Amino acid sequence: MxxxxxxxxxxxxxxxxVGVAKKAICRRFGVExxxxxxxxxEGVAPQLLAATIFAANVEMIRRADAVVANLTPxxxxxxxxxxxxxxxxxxxxxxPIYGYSNDPRPxxxxxxxxxxxxxxxxxxxxxxxxxxxxxxxxxxxxxNLMIExxxxxxxxxxxxxxxxxxxxxxxxxxxxxxxxxxxxxQTIDAGPGAASL
Amino acid sequence: MxxxxxxxxxxxxxxxxVGVAKKAICRRFGVExxxxxxxxxEGVAPQLLAATIFAANVEMIRRADAVVANLTPxxxxxxxxxxxxxxxxxxxxxxPIYGYSNDPRPxxxxxxxxxxxxxxxxxxxxxxxxxxxxxxxxxxxxxNLMIExxxxxxxxxxxxxxxxxxxxxxxxxxxxxxxxxxxxxQTIDAGPGAASL
Numbered sequence: 001m002x003x004x005x006x007x008x009x010x011x012x013x014x015x016x017x018v019g020v021a022k023k024a025i026c027r028r029f030g031v032e033x034x035x036x037x038x039x040x041x042e043g044v045a046p047q048l049l050a051a052t053i054f055a056a057n058v059e060m061i062r063r064a065d066a067v068v069a070n071l072t073p074x075x076x077x078x079x080x081x082x083x084x085x086x087x088x089x090x091x092x093x094x095x096p097i098y099g100y101s102n103d104p105r106p107x108x109x110x111x112x113x114x115x116x117x118x119x120x121x122x123x124x125x126x127x128x129x130x131x132x133x134x135x136x137x138x139x140x141x142x143x144n145l146m147i148e149x150x151x152x153x154x155x156x157x158x159x160x161x162x163x164x165x166x167x168x169x170x171x172x173x174x175x176x177x178x179x180x181x182x183x184x185x186q187t188i189d190a191g192p193g194a195a196s197l
Numbered sequence: 198m199x200x201x202x203x204x205x206x207x208x209x210x211x212x213x214x215v216g217v218a219k220k221a222i223c224r225r226f227g228v229e230x231x232x233x234x235x236x237x238x239e240g241v242a243p244q245l246l247a248a249t250i251f252a253a254n255v256e257m258i259r260r261a262d263a264v265v266a267n268l269t270p271x272x273x274x275x276x277x278x279x280x281x282x283x284x285x286x287x288x289x290x291x292x293p294i295y296g297y298s299n300d301p302r303p304x305x306x307x308x309x310x311x312x313x314x315x316x317x318x319x320x321x322x323x324x325x326x327x328x329x330x331x332x333x334x335x336x337x338x339x340x341n342l343m344i345e346x347x348x349x350x351x352x353x354x355x356x357x358x359x360x361x362x363x364x365x366x367x368x369x370x371x372x373x374x375x376x377x378x379x380x381x382x383q384t385i386d387a388g389p390g391a392a393s394l
Contacts, residue, residue, distance in 0.1 A: 011331040013320045050336040054346035075308065075329070076273035081281050081341035088282035089347075091255075092289020111272065123210045132272070134208040139247040144278035149251035150286075 001186060002032045003179070004061050006087065007070025008080035009170055010036050018170055025172060029179045034060040061086060066095055066156070068178045071143060072102040072169045077110045078143045091150040098182050099151045100159040100174035101142045102167040108138045157181050198383060199229045200376070201258050203284065204267030205277035206367055207233050215367055222369060226376045231257040258286055262293075263353070265375045268340060269299040269366045274307045275340045288347040295379050296348045297356040297371035298339045299364040305335045354378050 003026060009018040019035035026033030036057050044052045061067065067090040074080040079101070090097050103110070111130065112120060120128050120136075127135035141148045142160060151158045159174045159181075161167055167174075200223060206215040216232035223230035233254050241249045258264065264287040271277040276298070287294050300307070308327065309317060317325050317333075324332035338345045339357060348355045356371045356378075358364055364371075 008331070011334075013326065013330060013332070015332075050338060050342040051346055051349075054342055054350065057343065058350075075327075076275070078273070078278045081275045081278070082343045084278050084281045085285035085288075085341065085343040085347065088285020088287075089289040090285075091282075092286040129210065130272075133210060134205075135210070135212075137208075141247060144282065145247040145251055146254065146279045146282040149248055150282065152248075153251065153255075 001030070001066065001183075002034055002064045003182065004034045004064035004067045004086070004090070005036070006067055006083045008072070008074040008083060009070065010082075011074075011080075012170060021172065022175060025176055026179065029183050031179060031183065034064055036060070057086070058089070061089055061095075062093065064090075064095065066182055067097045068175065068182065069097060069099040070102075070169070070175065071099045071147065071158075073110065073143075074169065078107065079147065084144075084147060087147055087150060091154055095154065096156045096182070096185070097151045097154045098156040098158075098178035099147070100178055102161060102169060102171050102174060103142075104160045104164050104166060105142075106140050107143050108136055108140070111136045155185070198227070198263065198380075199231055199261045200379065201231045201261035201264045201283070201287070202233070203264055203280045203287075205269070205271040205280060206267065207279075208271075208277075209367060218369065219372060222373055223376065226380050228376060228380065231261055233257070254283070255286070258283060258292075259290065261287075263379055264292055264294045265372065265379065266294060266296040267299075267366070267372065268296045268344065268355075270307065270340075271366065275304065276344065281341075281344060284344055284347060288351055292351065293353045293379070293382070294348045294351045295353040295355075295375035296344070297375055299358060299366060299368050299371060300339075301357045301361045301363060302339075303337050304340050305333055305337070308333045352382070 005022050009015055012018055015037055019037055023033040023035055069083050069087050071079040087097055123129045123135055128138055130136050137145060139145050148158050159177050202219050206212055209215055212234055216234055220230040220232055266280050266284050268276040284294055320326045320332055325335055327333050336342055345355050356374050
């Protein structure tokens with residue numbers, strides 16, 4: 001089974017080392033990890049680099065049987081835009097998606113940080129308004145509803161730290177949890193007479 | 198032709214009025230606009246509301262022939278996560294995507310605001326590092342590369358204000374530009390002998 005490893009780790013200074021670590025964990029679960037920066041990029045003209053990275057990632061997502069996405073907030077209230085886009089693409093292709101956020105807080109709490117709920121105004125339709133005048137999504141979800149609902153609807157699962165304590169963006173505890181859930185699900189789907197993974 | 202109208206306008210206090218305005222512009226171009234909050238939601242149990250909105254939006258995207266996405270930054274350095282997700286899903290389904298941002302600045306400039314380029318450090322691999330230690334994408338694109346590359350690869354187009362002046366998130370000038378481009382493209386595709394749109 002091939003799994004595309006979406007996440008903002010590609011922006012880390014040690015992106016390649018993190019990719020190696022994620023792929024090693026995948027192997028322990030009998031899974032082949034496809035990491036966004038796998039491709040060799042030397043020799044690509046700078047002005048073609050974005051298109052080359054895009055094409056390589058899209059090809060890996062198409063080739064993957066499933067996606068595991070690190071949806072920990074990245075430079076703002078929500079997940080990395082590239083990762084969110086990839087979760088959307090995988091959903092469009094009908095692939096199971098597993099996701100995690102190392103930040104246990106719901107989107108509402110992150111967006112309204114420093115704004116006590118009692119001081120937030122209500123819009124005429126009952127939604128809670130941010131001081132910017134626009135509604136704050138308030139479904140108790142970790143991020144925009146399309147992301148977590150897509151994960152559930154795809155047959156996957158979404159995880160946050162069970163003890164309520166935020167972990168570093170690159171922490172791999174919940175990455176392992178996703179792989180465990182994915183492999184368990186495959187085993188159930190395959191049934192008692194199926195060959196081992 | 199049916200076009201799904203993705204964007205953060207659903208969070209505006211007057212979301213429905215904006216939807217009416219966008220659909221009216223679509224009609225002028227001979228297009229049927231599908232606006233995320235079209236569906237009646239009265240009577241839905243609150244705990245099912247997120248799943249209901251998700252299912253309705255997904256159904257509209259599947260039904261659409263194309264997507265026009267408002268990718269103007271929303272509460273942070275980049276576009277609304279729900280809109281980004283929808284662009285990803287539409288790409289997975291092979292639909293043409295047109296997008297616009299009312300903010301003409303590239304992602305790099307927004308992310309590095311207040312951080313003069315000369316003071317930004319380079320990572321060992323040559324990428325520019327944010328003070329948070331992670332790379333800042335620097336392809337001259339408006340947002341994460343997966344978004345704009347997907348739009349180009351889908352056969353669509355992406356627009357920013359031609360005069361370099363940022364406009365309000367809900368400004369519809371570039372929304373019209375997208376529709377004009379989409380309809381022109383359909384006319385070209387249809388060829389000289391084709392029936393009128």
